[in-house]
Amino acid sequence: MSHWQVLGLTPDADERSIKRAYARLLKIHRPDENPNEFQRLREAYEASLAEARWRAQAGGKVVYAPSALSASPAERYPPAEDPTLVILRERVDIPTTVSPPEPSLSQMQQWLAEGKDRQVMDALRLWLASDWLLSFERRQQFEQSILDWLESAEGWSPTFFDGVCQVMGWDETQGNLPCEYGRWDRLIRRCEAHALAETVLSDLARFDDDKMHGQAAAMLFKPMTDRRRREMADGFSGLDWQRFAELAQAIEYQYPELPQRLGLQPLDNWREWLPPTSYGRVYLFLWVALSAVLIVSVFFGPMKKDGVGVLLLMPLMMMFVNWIGMKAYHVWARVAVVAGRLDVLISRLLLPRRWYRQGAGLLLLRHVLPSAVPAALACAWSSDVLWLRWVSPVVVFLGTIYFTNDALSGGKASMWARALRALRLRVGQLPWHLLKREGLLAVIAVAVMAATVYFRMSAVV
Incomplete structure (x- = not known):
């Protein structure tokens, strides 16, 4: 492999390109980590730099000699009697300047604080093209100085940071970072x-x-x-x-x-403004509650009936009624949106704050008034069962309000969701998600209704 291939350059590369390639590869082949690769890189840099300088002195003519490709060391150098090529015989020492280039680091830092991004970028290019940074230690110190500037300055933009990374050769995808990942991550987060x-x-x-x-x-x-x-x-x-x-x-x-x-x-309260993902638990509660009201009224009304047919027929009928109610509510919600100004005004005056929530929660026309419709149906279907006529409208109305308010909470976890999460952590991976999905109050209502029916039938027998 020739010295041009080591640097990843073509034989017509100029002195500046050679220095940039060497500075870029120096971060990969560090002398303390891989001394052999560093030594090979160093020799390739010196040979390429010497050839480029000789070519510049010879008038810019590119010599594609075997030495630049695959010639042996004996064939790589020209005869000693050719004075123009004798420089390739010797190792060329890297020139060192007495002082760092201009502008100074303090001047560059001041420009960065003043927001003069273009001047800073031009100065960075001048420094990287100079012989001052050919030393590995100086290069590291220079990069750390730039990092300190970026962390202390306030006005730089992500575009400027991308330009600095491109000039300095910093690339996270290739693992070329000038510092530890935590420090780098803070700079990225700032961008x-x-x-x-x-x-x-x-x-x-x-x-x-x-x-x-x-x-x-x-x-x-x-x-x-x-x-x-x-x-x-x-x-x-x-x-x-x-x-x-x-x-x-x-x-x-x-x-x-x-x-x-x-x-x-x-x-x-931005979470409460998020639209509800679903009103499924509201409809499930209404189906369970109204079905239970019908079953109890049939068993204990004036025309008492019993049998499995009633237990199956009433829930099926309520599924159809629930579907009609859902479609009717969608139409009503559109009407309530048109009257939104009036709805917000009267809801703020009449509803509790924990329900209203600055307009993000329950609204009187949009939510509370439709909840009275299933409550009126429960009262009408209670027949002549006095206790059911009083209890069922209250249970249906409050349950509808509760589950509607829970659906309007958006991304906020409800009390029951937090309780179920705590129980899951303590008890283990039990199917609590089913209980949460179906609704805790719906399950309690069914249990109460079933217990009532059982005890009443036992008393009759």
């Missing part, structure tokens, strides 16, 4: 935080110019009334909610210092 801050400020500026853009950032950071935020949330698409959640999670978990640095106050 990401800077990029996120620029994105947030840009989105807020776009929202001020046009309300159709930057809505996710405005929803999280802009101070608004409950009515205005409710209107914005009702107009969000699935993609808008995804952007909103990603931005809020990044601020909360990764960059909590960012709002204070930007002078912004994020929405404290």
